[in-house]
Amino acid sequence: MPDTISFARGAPSADLLPVDAVRLAAETALNEDATRALSYGTGIGHPGLCEWIGHRHGGIDPARVMVTNGSLEAGWMLFSHLLEAGDEVVVEQPSYDRTLLMLDKLGVDRIGIQLEADGIDVAGLEQALADGHRPKLVHVIPNFHNPAGCTLADGKRRRLVELSAEHGFWIFEDDPYREVRFGGAAAPTMLDLAEGTDAKVVHASSFSKTVGPGVRVGYLIGPGDEIKALAKTANETYISPNMLAESIVLELCRSGDLDRNIEFVNESLAERRDALVLELGKQIPEAEFVVPGGGYFLWLDLAEGTDTREMLAPAKEQGVAFVAGPDFTLEGGENSMRLSFAPVPPGEVAEGVSRLARALEAVRA
Ligand SMILES: Cc1ncc(COP(=O)(O)O)c(C=O)c1O
DSSP: OSOOOOOOOOOGGGGGHHHHHHHHHHHHHHHSSSSHSHHHOOOOOHHHHHHHHHHHHHTTOGEEEEEEHHHHHHHHHHHHHHHHTOOEEEEEEEEOOHHHHHHHHHHHHHEEEEETTTEEOOHHHHHHHHHOOOOOOEEEEEEETTTTTTOOOOHHHHHHHHHOOOHHEEEEEOTTTTTSSSSSSSOOOOHHHHSSSSSSEEEEESSSSTGGGOOOOEEOOOOHHHHHHHHHHHHHHSSSOHHHHHHHHHHHHHTTHHHHHHHHHHHHHHHHHHHHHHHHHOTTTOOOOOOSSSSSSEEEEEEEEETTTTHHHHHHTTTTTTTEEEGSSSOEEEEEEEEOTSSSSSSHHHHHEEEEHHHHHHHHH
């Protein structure tokens, strides 16, 4: 067993990275697309990849797609473009820690709305609107939430789109886990639901989970005018994103290796999730959580009064890592923690959970 079993990182273990497929794709990209791959591009990214992504999303005009160096950068660009200090922005509670930090840096007023087992509490949002809040943007992670593991119900997606049209706020659909699905059909995107309405949706996704986080290729899809403005800013900031990485990703998409890898990764991750759910039930039965239908994360609620930050030191001593709940909240979250099953092979899960259980005992002793 390793010295440290880490449930902390939102990244897969090395055995889930498609090394051979990327090697082959890089060779083909350099044989067939060398000029594009090794030259400056434009702010919008690789035109072939914009086209492929538009097609993957059901025939969206490639001019509405912009490829970026990962979707986090895409989010930062969009926030910087749309928001000013003092604007109200709705964030789910809990939410992705980096998003909370970026919004804080921009000086916006973050309004927290609780997550439920089926996604953001839309009635809570409606109440906030009725109370006079005027958010400029609502940030939502609709599928296999980071950190909460939950997925937004179809009806709530539709209602959010209606509310966007009624109140004029942007929905930022932060959706890197959509294809990391362990079964069943994908729920509709709010991007699609907004078509033909007055709702304003920008959708972000990424190849970090379907290829590997090191490729740093993500994308935005939104209204043509916004994408044009963002592409101009991208061009003025970094000329173009990494064209070599995009050319390789495009080749993976075209060859079918992307879909084969998604299938492999999803099977492996589902096995890791099952092992974690089983061991938590056996070893930490007080833990409550939504069983995620995909993605990387499980959000544990422990008994009231537990402080997961106090568990960090004993966990380190035991050789196990996790992220404490308050990292993902505006306030509260002390008795919660995020566990990522992506980096832990099934054979290490039982030992990892028993180390966690010992760390929990240590803070209660
Ligand atoms: C909800 C969410 N958004 C964005 C990102 C960033 O992804 P990328 O690697 O594409 O920058 C992550 C990564 O973990 C994430 O969980």
